[in-house]
Amino acid sequence: MKRTNTFALRPLSDNGERLLRELLDGSAALWNQVNYERLMRYNDEDGFEGDVWDADTGQLEGQYKGVLGASTAQQVIRKNSEAWRGFFRLKDQYHDESNTSVTEHPEPPGFRGNEDDGRQLKTVIRNTSYTVEWGDRSRLEILVGSDLKDRYDHTGRLRLEIAGEPNWPDYEQQGRLDLWYDETDNTFRASQPVTIDDDTRDTPLADEAAALDIGANNLVACTTTTGEQYLYDGRELFERFRQTTREIARLQSLLPEDQYSSQRIRRLYRKRTRRRDHAQAALCRDLIERLYDEGVATVYIGGLTDVLETHWSVEANAKTHNFWAFKQFTERLATTAEEYGIAVEVRSEAWTSQECPQCGSTDRTHRHEDLLMCQCGFEGHADLTASATFLARQIKQAVRPMARPVRFQWDSHEWLESSCSLRPNEQRTNRSTVPRDGNLAAGGLA
Ligand SMILES: [Zn+2]
Numbered sequence: 196m197k198r199t200n201t202f203a204l205r206p207l208s209d210n211g212e213r214l215l216r217e218l219l220d221g222s223a224a225l226w227n228q229v230n231y232e233r234l235m236r237y238n239d240e241d242g243f244e245g246d247v248w249d250a251d252t253g254q255l256e257g258q259y260k261g262v263l264g265a266s267t268a269q270q271v272i273r274k275n276s277e278a279w280r281g282f283f284r285l286k287d288q289y290h291d292e293s294n295t296s297v298t299e300h301p302e303p304p305g306f307r308g309n310e311d312d313g314r315q316l317k318t319v320i321r322n323t324s325y326t327v328e329w330g331d332r333s334r335l336e337i338l339v340g341s342d343l344k345d346r347y348d349h350t351g352r353l354r355l356e357i358a359g360e361p362n363w364p365d366y367e368q369q370g371r372l373d374l375w376y377d378e379t380d381n382t383f384r385a386s387q388p389v390t391i392d393d394d395t396r397d398t399p400l401a402d403e404a405a406a407l408d409i410g411a412n413n414l415v416a417c418t419t420t421t422g423e424q425y426l427y428d429g430r431e432l433f434e435r436f437r438q439t440t441r442e443i444a445r446l447q448s449l450l451p452e453d454q455y456s457s458q459r460i461r462r463l464y465r466k467r468t469r470r471r472d473h474a475q476a477a478l479c480r481d482l483i484e485r486l487y488d489e490g491v492a493t494v495y496i497g498g499l500t501d502v503l504e505t506h507w508s509v510e511a512n513a514k515t516h517n518f519w520a521f522k523q524f525t526e527r528l529a530t531t532a533e534e535y536g537i538a539v540e541v542r543s544e545a546w547t548s549q550e551c552p553q554c555g556s557t558d559r560t561h562r563h564e565d566l567l568m569c570q571c572g573f574e575g576h577a578d579l580t581a582s583a584t585f586l587a588r589q590i591k592q593a594v595r596p597m598a599r600p601v602r603f604q605w606d607s608h609e610w611l612e613s614s615c616s617l618r619p620n621e622q623r624t625n626r627s628t629v630p631r632d633g634n635l636a637a638g639g640l641a
Pocket residue numbers: 551552553554555556559569570571572573
């Protein structure tokens with residue numbers, strides 16, 4: 196079966212780092228040139244596949260093989276071809292009326308980087324053009340072009356140190372390696388697809404499950420069948436997102452009338468997106484690693500999109516849509532889960548957030564901030580309760596969280612366990628502020 200190892204890389208010297216950067220930059224330049232040639236032909240043909248494939252990529256390959264090596268130049272071009280084929284496939288599906296899975300017109304493949312920030316450092320290396328050695332001092336060796344070797348007075352393959360342990364150290368085959376520079380934390384990273392024998396899977400997944408409640412204040416509330424609960428707090432992250440959004444609006448109001456954007460505004464947009472993406476990627480990894488350790492084989496995610504339209508206030512709705520980018524998040528989560536062999540299932544069904552886990556009532560409950568209360572006497576953290584109810588519905592049996600819920604907060608770099616992880620009795624602090632006269636109707640979000 197197919198799995199992926201992802202890891203951080205460290206060049207062994209400044210010279211090695213410069214060489215690596217030039218290799219990645221050259222790959223992005225080649226991608227952009229190939230893509231430009233194809234895009235021109237695509238636009239010429241008025242949006243038909245036409246002679247996109249007539250672009251002279253052989254000539255470009257010749258031009259870049261001195262820097263990248265012939266095999267890497269070929270891989271970059273091949274990957275661009277795959278992107279174009281994927282685009283045409285989506286476009287066919289979009290125009291096929293019997294197919295409802297593609298609802299937005301797809302865009303042709305994009306360029307790596309932009310004028311303001313420069314090229315996006317990224318390459319792809321054929322499975323026979325790199326080697327990985329796992330051990331106390333794990334390392335990666337990649338092929339580089341002869342021109343680069345001459346320029347940096349380097350012989351043989353370029354060696355890089357691998358930080359951390361692989362998820363799948365034993366495999367039968369390795370696939371094409373992706374290697375890139377991650378600007379959000381200034382780290383070189385790689386992902387290595389591998390094929391492993393079904394029998395050699397060293398930590399077999401148990402048959403456990405987990406369910407996620409996704410929201411704006413608490414980004415993810417999770418309950419597992421092993422009795423664990425996790426809560427990822429998004430308030431601070433959202434506050435920073437909102438500050439940047441305000442700053443963008445302020446700058447926009449200062450623009451001359453005939454101008455819609457500026458370099459500074461575009462940079463703020465990108466910064467805002469990068470920060471969210473970074474937190475989101477880190478959350479997926481942190482959560483999936485925990486679930487993997489718990490023996491979770493399936494993760495259920497509620498179909499937030501449907502739910503938003505009917506149950507959430509307009510403000511909460513916009514807040515979650517813009518900030519959290521739900522679709523992107525579930526895709527990212529699924530990709531990360533796939534690395535660990537965990538299945539992700541998105542279930543759009545009835546809203547569980549207002550349901551009392553004790554008596555099953557939805558119209559006798561009331562939510563105040565993070566607290567869900569019911570007239571039957573139940574009190575608990577609303578989002579954690581929702582994830583537990585959702586999980587119970589998926590596995591068709593009652594779920595009783597046993598461990599103290601663990602709360603995580605974002606510190607701009609990683610998700611840290613908060614010192615004030617919720618004890619059950621801490622969930623009751625709002626009691627005095629809420630009337631308990633029995634006349635409460637189920638309210639929406641306050
Ligand atoms: Zn109740």
